Amino acid sequence: xxxxxxxxxxxxxxxxxxxxSDNSGAKIVRxxxxxxxxxxxxxxxxxxxxxxxxxxxxxxxxxxxxKVFDAVIIRQKKPFRRLNGERxxxxxxxxxxxxxxxxxxxxxxxxxxxxxxxxERWPQVAxxxxxxx
Numbered sequence: 001x002x003x004x005x006x007x008x009x010x011x012x013x014x015x016x017x018x019x020x021s022d023n024s025g026a027k028i029v030r031x032x033x034x035x036x037x038x039x040x041x042x043x044x045x046x047x048x049x050x051x052x053x054x055x056x057x058x059x060x061x062x063x064x065x066x067k068v069f070d071a072v073i074i075r076q077k078k079p080f081r082r083l084n085g086e087r088x089x090x091x092x093x094x095x096x097x098x099x100x101x102x103x104x105x106x107x108x109x110x111x112x113x114x115x116x117x118x119x120e121r122w123p124q125v126a127x128x129x130x131x132x133x
Contacts (some may be wrong), residue, residue, distance in 0.1 A: 001036055001052065002119040010046030011078025012093060017058065021074060021094040022107030022128070029095060032068060048116045049076050051108035055095060069106070071095040073121050074114040074129075088115065088133070096125050 012018070013033055020026035031053040037045045047053050055071045057064045075090035082088060090113070099106040103124050110125070113133040119126035126132060 002121050004050050004090075004120050005083055006049070006117050007083070008048040008050075008117070009078050009080045011076040012046050012073065013048035014044060014046075016047070016093065018055065018073075019092055019094045020057075020060070020071075020097055021112055022095045022096045022105060022110050024105075024107040025064050026055075026057045026069075026097060028057075028059040029069075029071065029097075030058050030087070032056050035070070047073050047076075049073055049080055049115050050121045052098075053095065055097070059091075063085075068099070070098040072098060072103075072118060073123045074110065074125065074126055075112070075120050082116075090115075090133075096128075098119035 016031045034045045034047050035052045039045045051073050056068050065097040079087045079089040097106045110129045113131040114129040
């Protein structure tokens with residue numbers, strides 16, 4: 001994965017409930033795992049902005065409920081610091097669900113803003129966003 005230009009803060013523990021901000025059919029998802037993460041031994045990994053994660057659908061279309069999908073964290077409540085010194089925090093924790101390993105999103109539009117760090121790492125997801133913040 002490409003590096004991002006921010007000092008990200010781990011803001012989402014495993015088991016956190018997130019909003020699926022795209023129109024893929026899922027509404028609320030649970031964070032199950034963080035892919036390609038590095039952690040110290042016996043330390044639980046946490047999700048950060050623009051991370052590739054595994055999520056389980058909790059609320060949504062009946063055929064999607066209980067299924068596990070890949071997703072990208074596009075917003076987090078916990079503030080993180082950009083290299084120019086500003087701190088960014090969103091009002092909710094949200095993901096965009098992916099349909100394959102290449103980073104192509106499952107939905108066709110993303111509701112709400114996404115972070116600039118997501119645009120750097122996942123350009124296909126950023127194309128669907130209405131606003132990059």
